[in-house]
Amino acid sequence: RTKYLRPAGLALALMYLGLAQSQLDEYEHTQHEAVLRSLGEAQAVFRQLRIADGYSRVVHNLGLHWMHVGEPKKALGYYSEALKFRQGQAIEEWETLGNIVDVRVQPEMPPFGSEAGDSDLLDRLEYLSQQLSGHGDADRALRAHYYGLQLLGHAAGSKVDESIFRWAERAIAQAESAWKATAGDPLVRYHLGRWLGTFYAARMLIGIRRRESVDALLRFAQNGKARTLMLERQGESVSPQLLVDSAALLKRLQQTPETAFIEIGVSSLGTAVLVASLTRDGALDVRTHALDISEEKLVGLLIKPGKGWQWHIEALRNADNNSQLDKLEACAAGMERILGVLYERLLGPVIAGLRSQGVEHLVFAVHGPLAAFPLAAAWRTVDGELRYVIEDFRSISLSPSITSFVYAEQPRPLTACQYIIGDTRTLPKEAGRDGLHLESIWRRSAQAVPWAKSPAPEEFLRSLEQADLVHAVCHGEFDPWRLDKSGIQVGGDALLSCERLLTDPNPKRTAMVVLCACRSGRSRSEDFGAEWLGLSGILLRRGVQSVLAALWDVDYSASFRISSAFYEHLFDRRLPAAVAASVAMRDMLHAGRAAKQSDADHWFLEGHDVQSIPRLRRLLDSPWLWACMQLVNVACGASSPARTERPG
Numbered sequence: 001r002t003k004y005l006r007p008a009g010l011a012l013a014l015m016y017l018g019l020a021q022s023q024l025d026e027y028e029h030t031q032h033e034a035v036l037r038s039l040g041e042a043q044a045v046f047r048q049l050r051i052a053d054g055y056s057r058v059v060h061n062l063g064l065h066w067m068h069v070g071e072p073k074k075a076l077g078y079y080s081e082a083l084k085f086r087q088g089q090a091i092e093e094w095e096t097l098g099n100i101v102d103v104r105v106q107p108e109m110p111p112f113g114s115e116a117g118d119s120d121l122l123d124r125l126e127y128l129s130q131q132l133s134g135h136g137d138a139d140r141a142l143r144a145h146y147y148g149l150q151l152l153g154h155a156a157g158s159k160v161d162e163s164i165f166r167w168a169e170r171a172i173a174q175a176e177s178a179w180k181a182t183a184g185d186p187l188v189r190y191h192l193g194r195w196l197g198t199f200y201a202a203r204m205l206i207g208i209r210r211r212e213s214v215d216a217l218l219r220f221a222q223n224g225k226a227r228t229l230m231l232e233r234q235g236e237s238v239s240p241q242l243l244v245d246s247a248a249l250l251k252r253l254q255q256t257p258e259t260a261f262i263e264i265g266v267s268s269l270g271t272a273v274l275v276a277s278l279t280r281d282g283a284l285d286v287r288t289h290a291l292d293i294s295e296e297k298l299v300g301l302l303i304k305p306g307k308g309w310q311w312h313i314e315a316l317r318n319a320d321n322n323s324q325l326d327k328l329e330a331c332a333a334g335m336e337r338i339l340g341v342l343y344e345r346l347l348g349p350v351i352a353g354l355r356s357q358g359v360e361h362l363v364f365a366v367h368g369p370l371a372a373f374p375l376a377a378a379w380r381t382v383d384g385e386l387r388y389v390i391e392d393f394r395s396i397s398l399s400p401s402i403t404s405f406v407y408a409e410q411p412r413p414l415t416a417c418q419y420i421i422g423d424t425r426t427l428p429k430e431a432g433r434d435g436l437h438l439e440s441i442w443r444r445s446a447q448a449v450p451w452a453k454s455p456a457p458e459e460f461l462r463s464l465e466q467a468d469l470v471h472a473v474c475h476g477e478f479d480p481w482r483l484d485k486s487g488i489q490v491g492g493d494a495l496l497s498c499e500r501l502l503t504d505p506n507p508k509r510t511a512m513v514v515l516c517a518c519r520s521g522r523s524r525s526e527d528f529g530a531e532w533l534g535l536s537g538i539l540l541r542r543g544v545q546s547v548l549a550a551l552w553d554v555d556y557s558a559s560f561r562i563s564s565a566f567y568e569h570l571f572d573r574r575l576p577a578a579v580a581a582s583v584a585m586r587d588m589l590h591a592g593r594a595a596k597q598s599d600a601d602h603w604f605l606e607g608h609d610v611q612s613i614p615r616l617r618r619l620l621d622s623p624w625l626w627a628c629m630q631l632v633n634v635a636c637g638a639s640s641p642a643r644t645e646r647p648g
Contacts, residue, residue: 101151111155129145262276484500561603
């Protein structure tokens with residue numbers, strides 16, 4: 001009020017102040033009146049000055065705030081007012097229409113198609129999509145198609161199925177056109193994969209409802225996941241591209257007859273699921289499910305403030321010493337609640353009856369947001385006790401897509417194994433001793449390559465070209481929007497970033513990488529194209545066949561014990577990697593459950609004060625402890641040790 005001499009400058013400052021107060025209100029819940037004062041005064045000044053652009057921006061932001069405080073009808077009124085001034089300005093109109101859609105698809109709002117102006121809204125989105133596409137703004141154009149699918153998915157009855165079908169077909173055609181136009185720009189393609197993923201998932205759901213053929217559904221599944229990942233492994237110049245159909249799927253399942261492959265595609269319309277396995281007489285059995293858990297609901301489970309999966313993990317990560325145990329208990333309870341919801345709403349209906357058919361192994365192909373959850377730890381109640389999916393099946397693993405499953409590579413043998421320890425100044429001192437223990441397991445049937453301690457990024461990359469198995473103990477970072485800031489800390493403060501790995505031209509001979517590094521198994525919450533743009537996925541792009549990596553900030557002792565048990569099952573019992581990893585998790589779960597129900601010693605309780613031990617004991621069977629590592633691979637059965645004994 002004292003700095004700006006021009007009223008328009010003051011109005012702009014008031015608008016930004018209101019936006020900041022609205023964001024602060026998400027955390028403190030005390031700023032509501034201040035928001036209304038700041039934005040209301042800015043609105044009045046812009047109206048008095050007859051500055052339409054500023055006025056419409058403030059009114060739009062008032063809608064955002066009312067939506068934030070749970071008043072969608074008030075929000076809709078402000079958005080509608082803003083739209084009067086924004087029509088004809090493609091980007092501004094697109095922005096406000098998107099927020100109107102967000103209100104219209106709320107559960108308490110009437111079904112789409114029942115309100116005056118609904119058809120005009122859909123027509124306007126189609127027009128905007130064409131206009132934005134013509135201006136080279138493919139991302140906003142495709143998001144306009146996404147908004148249309150959201151609206152049509154909120155309609156009542158089956159009459160809209162044909163409308164949804166036509167809309168999804170147009171959305172796919174425009175996404176495919178944008179994809180073809182960006183052949184020389186991989187970063188743009190990674191982002192476009194998000195739209196291809198959600199549109200093909202919607203089309204697959206429509207196909208299930210329309211009872212389309214299995215081959216048609218498989219085509220939608222193939223086109224919607226991990227396209228750049230598979231092209232980078234296969235080579236874009238290879239022609240023809242690999243085709244997935246029921247005959248190819250049958251042939252693949254015959255190689256591992258006790259396996260069920262589960263394709264899950266989540267869209268704004270709901271979730272499409274295809275479950276493929278063999279009958280007891282060896283025929284292909286494909287079952288489909290149309291579930292009502294939408295993309296928005298799934299992302300809410302992942303990131304919703306105060307309740308979402310990532311929110312709990314971040315709260316624990318940022319806890320100080322005095323509040324750490326409280327945050328750990330809250331995190332474990334939040335995880336348990338969300339994993340129960342996932343079983344009830346998604347996995348339970350999908351895997352029902354598979355065990356009685358003789359299925360022992362589950363391989364999932366899922367979008368990035370769903371891959372953030374440890375599917376092995378989804379649970380139901382049996383006789384008053386939690387029973388996890390990992391207790392019903394011998395192994396659970398992930399494959400990037402149905403293409404990588406059907407055309408799985410032959411696993412390369414693990415003949416040379418290397419232990420890499422990152423910044424030795426900050427890692428636990430036990431890491432050196434534990435490396436010797438892991439080496440002793442490897443030497444029983446393989447060769448142990450000399451360690452790499454605090455390696456430079458170039459040294460780590462050379463290890464990926466020389467060793468068959470690399471076990472890395474490092475600090476990890478994951479920023480979903482900054483590949484240059486995501487990766488693992490190697491020597492000193494040096495970061496081997498995802499960006500560096502992604503641009504490294506040399507293919508990697510390493511068959512398997514085990515990453516005891518925080519968040520190394522994560523991908524973006526927006527990764528509906530299943531492009532796996534985290535460290536584990538980028539290693540797959542560079543030629544690695546199997547990656548066992550951490551989904552969250554791991555407890556060092558937990559990751560070591562899982563790794564140690566994994567290698568014992570892999571090298572001593574010669575189990576496939578997916579089975580070895582699953583047995584290791586099951587071992588830790590059962591040991592924790594037994595210690596929880598008794599006064600037995602447990603490694604997680606060591607070094608803690610007597611007062612905290614009863615609270616910690618209640619967490620010994622929590623998925624936070626035993627389900628932190630997840631395996632994703634592109635090999636059939638994944639890698640295993642060489643059958644020939646190797647000298648140590």
